[in-house]
Amino acid sequence: MQNFNLDVILDDVKNLISYSITNKDVDNSKFESLHKAIIQRYFDAKNIRIDYIDQTVDLKLPVSKNKFTPITFECLDLESFIISCIKTDEKSLYFYQNLLTHYNIVSAA
DSSP states (O other), rough: OOHHHHHHHHHHHHHHHHHHHHTTTTTTTHHHHHHHHHHHHOOOOOOEETTTTTTTEEEEESSSOEEEEEEEEEOHHHHHHHHHTTOSSHHHHHHHHHHHHHHOOOOOO
16 A cells, blocks of 8 residues: 555545544434444444543453453543544555445545
8 A cells, every 4th residue: 555545545534533523413323433433443442432522432441352441531632532543554544445435435545
């Protein structure tokens, strides 16, 4: 994957996150699924719950193969937190490209 494509994919995902946070009323459940998918990919977490009003994220983090521990993140800026969960490995880039396709975002990748 070329750097240009990498940059385009990452920029498009960041733009989608920004749009989804500022226009949450457009399609609430669809955007919440997007946010959860990105957080799940980053932390390998389960049972993710996002409170958009209090800007908190509750999830269960893996501590061993079959053990999870509950944790809550209090975010000063939920959008920045979700953007910070973006990975740049090749597998993740394919995942993000599929997300962009799912949300009908055409990328020059």
